């Protein structure tokens with residue numbers, strides 16, 4: 064049945080380090096919310112490369128921008144200037160609180176830049192960063208140390224110093240953890256990897272107030288929540304809280320690897336020439352893809368459409384909860400990032416549920432050992448949402 068998939072799987076399993084638990088599909092083509100595997104089987108993608116291909120696979124405008132730039136100039140050192148990188152930085156500055164941008168190649172690298180900036184911009188002796196339990200900030204040593212989930216630390220100790228984790232949702236404990244060594248509080252406005260857990264407005268405003276009172280920098284990791292995912296270009300816009308430093312990556316290049324760290328003019332001054340760098344950061348092809356992506360997201364009506372269809376999606380998911388109370392306990396999310404929270408009996412079946420959806424041709428995942436996560440391309444249609452809901456209902460009914 065799946066001859067070509069199996070051939071690639073065999074070859075790949077022979078040569079790759081075994082750090083990924085891959086599903087048995089080798090993809091060869093993508094268009095919008097659809098993916099085609101090596102045997103010609105079609106899938107509806109409600110993962111979008113984990114919140115990366117926000118405009119869908121191979122969006123014509125992004126593909127054209129990549130083609131055009133690849134024919135002009137692919138790379139020069141950051142010892143020189145390029146147009147696409149400059150244009151992208153101008154767009155980000157024009158549409159955020161920030162005045163200054165640093166480009167990296169991934170979310171973890173953007174967070175590394177934020178961590179280094181927070182330390183160097185603070186008084187000597189202030190180096191500690193407080194992040195939250197359940198958070199996810201990346202897989203490099205510093206970002207994994209910032210990540211508030213011990214399962215990501217195990218076997219890699221000793222962790223770099225200067226990272227502590229506060230219990231989720233508790234402002235009083237957070238306040239008590241602040242010392243003379245603290246330089247920043249780092250958090251995601253909505254925790255993606257640990258099962259789509261939004262931080263309430265009041266909580267985020269409380270964190271901002273603590274930062275102001277103690278002279279700390281507030282860093283928002285919007286690697287997953289940024290680029291329209293929550294229905295506004297960045298999540299902070301709808302929370303009434305402005306960070307001092309913000310990181311972005313996943314959706315930024317609609318599939319090309321690019322990350323960014325954004326901050327204010329005052330704070331940015333601390334990163335003087337020679338303090339930080341990236342060979343590939345802001346690469347012209349990746350930057351051109353990101354400019355094309357941002358222009359589409361900023362066009363009249365795009366984000367309003369995301370919010371509208373996101374609301375429809377959440378209503379449809381909500382409709383499943385009372386039908387399958389043995390498996391489902393609720394719905395969490397914002398904009399176009401949603402989760403069906405599983406009951407204890409559902410959690411045991413989490414991996415199996417995802418696999419059964421995969422077998423039916425739907426890509427979703429099991430996040431934080433607690434919920435089924437849905438992060439489709441932002442352009443997903445109501446019809447595609449209806450198909451997913453029908454497939455979910457069929458799979459749930461089998462249990």
Ligand SMILES: *Cc1c(COP(=O)(O)O)cnc(C)c1O
Nearest residue numbers: 169170171199200201255286287
């Ligand atoms: C995915 C993610 C990261 C890490 O991004 P990479 O590009 O994989 O390094 C960091 N923070 C958050 C919130 C993420 O979702």
